[in-house]
Amino acid sequence: MRKPLPAASPSPADHRVSGRLAALGRACYRHRRWVLAFWALILAAGVLIGGRVFESSVAGGGTGGSEAARGTAVVQAADPVKGTVTAVVDGAPVSDRAVRTAVTTAADDLAHLPGVSSVADAYSGAPGMASADGRASLVAVRMADSSTPAQIEAVTERLEKIDAAGAHVTVGGDLVLEQEVKDQTEKDTRFGEIVTLPLTLIVMVLVFGGLAAAGLPGIGAIASVGGALLAMFGFSRIMDIDTSVLPIATVLGLGLSIDYALLMVNRFREERGLGATIAQAVERTAATAGRTVAFSGLTVAVALSGLFVFTSPVFRAVGVAGVSVVVIAMAAALTLVPALLGFVGRRIKTPTEPVPDEGFFSRTVRRVQKRAMPVMLLCVALLTAAGAPFLGAEPRSSGADVLPKSFASRQVADTVAQRFPDQAPAPVTVVVASNQKAAQAYADDVVAKLPGVSGVRAVTPVGDDLTTVDVMVKGDPQGDRARKVVDELRADRGGLTTYVTGDAASVVDFQHEVSTRGPWALGLVAVGTLVLLFLMTGSAVMPVKALLMNLLSLGASLGALTLVFQHGWFSGLLGFTPAGGLEPFVPVLVFAFAFGLSMDYEVFLLSRIKELYDQGHDSTRSVQLGLQRSGRIITSAGLLMVIVFAGFAAGQMLMVKQMGIALAVAVAVDATLVRCLLVPAAMSLAGEFNWWAPAPLRKLHRRIGLSEHVDLPPLAARPVLPAQRADAGRVVVGS
Incomplete structure (x- = not known):
């Protein structure tokens, strides 16, 4: 066994943990009523005010300053029309007198409605308004740029009232499409929340063995979503927020909030099992798991920051919303969860024994280490093959x-x-x-x-x-x-x-933007990630290894995205018609989000391995113990993420389905194949070289490095009162 690092000097007699995160945990515990009231206010504001962000969102963000966008803007300036409401009158001959009377009467009525710029139909001389078979015609109503939603709704209602024997009317057009997209996006978001929260609660009950601990991540997630909606509503006042951004931000907020709260609650249970009082357990949880949460959030934010390199409004909007959601999820985990632990800490079941050093994950690692090279090559081959379909991906504006x-607008x-x-x-x-x-x-x-x-x-x-x-x-x-x-x-x-x-x-234009700015975005994310992981591990090897492995799991996600949504695999089961390609901006968003989430789990695992290595274990044993002690929580967190993403993929919107499926695959692959097989195999082959760094970098890390491990002061030797252990279970969970 390696010689452990020197221990920190003893703490004061009251066993207080030093550090800002520990201080934050203490403050939130002491003032938990105020903290809870603050987050309740955030949630209420998010529901009452933030929910209006769907109304102010914009369908179709365009490509910023591209030539296509500039051309559209020039035409819009010369002919300021908001859009068109179009009706298809089908099922009766266009020459039929009753049909003609019904359509022309409606056209005359529409021309006098406020907000209407012009009306064209098959009887007004407009070309191409009648079908070739003579049994269908169009009525196109152009709305003035100043028209209101109420005026558009009035036009839609009048078109729907066109009544002629044998004819039926379907109303669509770009304005109706935009509204239906907004309405369905909001419904899909609500549906995703309603479906995923109960399912995640069931999983967390199984993980923690009790409802009190399982409920905290859900409460934190709900509060985070409220804060995220409020933040996005604020940003919608100063910039266009594409409708597609909203479910993406919501699903990220739910997933991260649940993951972060899961880590916090799990560490709290561990500290209670070691004999800490509720106050001590909250403080020590904030100092340890809170540090992991903060570091993980920072890595996800760095991954999303690459979106700011692009000029398209949709990328910038997702970047702003995503970083905001990450910050809010971190804030909820570091403040709301400690406060809630203060309220329900006594009801949370406490493990009666530590996680054993031997178990499923440690045995798996040992088997992998015995065949490290074949396992690594097999994993790389599988992930490469899974990502190969993306090489043939076709961009397509949906x-x-x-x-x-x-939907009526789709039919029209x-x-x-x-x-x-x-x-x-x-x-x-x-x-x-x-x-x-x-x-x-x-x-x-x-x-x-x-x-x-x-x-x-x-x-x-x-x-x-x-x-x-x-x-x-x-x-x-x-x-x-x-x-x-x-x-x-x-x-x-x-x-x-x-x-x-x-x-x-x-x-x-999208392809050009991605090809010219994509390498810069990738470089920014790679450099930021390498720096952060170096600051955490002190190694020059581990960050590069983590980056390469994350790219492999990301490729598998993009390959699955191509097979499902371009080639139509499982399209019947998922309830959509394949468009023959991928929305151009979706792979970029998948890269940013999936990369950030993969690094999230990388931090969870490496932090524990690094802690064990610093305690004196050699590299091989550190990997075995690290995965044994963190494998269950990483797998549980991954399962919860998959549930969240799958819940949103069950919605109607194609773009939401694409993001949900891609991220679910990314997390599932990363939390299983990569973390349980590829990482142990690669680290076993590298051995002590995992922790190598040039002398100047080692010196730099000693000065400014970050560490998940915190030298906690010893707890006072005291028996745990029966009242505190009355509800203790025999649940054993890794940290």
Whole structure:
């Protein structure tokens, strides 16, 4: 056995633990009523005020200052229309007199409603408003930029009242789609919370053997979500918060809050089992598990900070919301949980014996260590194979596909694309800063001659010196050929000022942003993570190993994402129609979140291994004992995370499903295959080299290094009163 590090000098007679986190724990315990009142106020404000963030969110964040976004903004400035409400009148001949009367009467009524900019239908001379079979027509209502939700709702209601024998009406359009996305996102978020919280409570009862301890993580999670909603509402006042950000932030807040509270409660039980009073146990928990929580939160925040490198609003919004949620989850674990322990600490079952040095996890590690090289190679091969499908991932802007086919706006979008091709959004639109004549010449001389272009559908004047050119492409409207057309149009602008926009252009812009800024974001996250893990371990080897292993588990997550949502694996079971690709920004968000969560579990495990190594165990024994003492809590935390993510994946929104499935896979792989097999195998092969660092770095670590291990003062030798142990169980849980 190695020689242990020198022990700290004895503490004062009252056995008080030094350090800011210990002081914070003491303060929260002493003033627990005030702390509880504060968090109750945060929760109430989050429910009453923060819940309104769904109303102020924006569907579709765009790509910031990209050319596609600038072109859209130019058209919007010249023709300030908020959007369109579109009705499909289907099932009766368009030429039928009753249908004509019903539609024209409705169009006349709509034209006089407040907020309406214009109305077009098949009987007003607007082209392409009747289907080729003559049995369906469109009524398109353009809403002024100043129109209110109430005015949009009034237009929707009037369209739904179009009544003609044999015809039925379905109302959609981009404004209805946006509202349905907001409403369904809120429902999915609520559904995820309602489903996951009871399930996590059941798991925590099994882990802790009692309801009192199991309930604390749930209470902390609810308070954290309230605080997160309040924070996001505040940010929505100063920046656009994409609708898709809200469930992502909520699921992260729930998962982290439960994990952090789980660590705190578990350490509290351990300290009580050693004979600490409730006050002492809270203080010592804050000093030890609280340090792990703070360090873990910092690593997750560093992973999310890479999103700030990108310019797209959705990335920045997720970065702001994610970091805020991490901070709130940390604050709840470090303040609310100690206060709650002060209230219910006596009701929490206390383990009657420490975690044995021999058990399932230590035996597993020994078996792995005997065959370290084959195990490591097998794990690397499995993870690499699991990640391989992502190499063939196709980016695709979903549009109405984010909703299931049962939604009205999705039905209208599908009908327009299939039966009214002249009214469907063009795959590529060129905004020309010139008059219609010049734009027409450009369309004839340049656009129409490109090899991937099947034709120019329309050249439409928008203002005095602004014209749009709708370009049709051969094959997939967002495929390789369409994206190549975008590049060719941007390479040859015909001597005019143009902006190439549309879904294909947005995909190209997202790809360009990820390819140019992604390496910088990855570098920022990698450097930050390497520095933090070095400060914790003092090793130059362990941080690099952790980084590589996390990338492997992340690849498996992205591979599963591709198989499920691009190729349609289990799509019937999960209740969605595959779109043939991935939303362009989802892999970036999965990387940021999954990387942070993987590092979360890396910190949980390495902190215990490092503590044992500092106590004098050699590297091999430290790994065995470290996984034995932390394996159960890491596995439990991983299971809880998977439940949370799976609960959100059960919702209706496609993007929420993608994030939920990807993160559930990432956590499941990381908490099992990586932590239980790959990490022990790699550390066993490295041996004492795990802790190597150049002399200058060792010196630096001695000066500024961080450590999970805290030298706690000895507890006073005292018997635990029967009243304190009346409810003690025989539960044994790792720390």
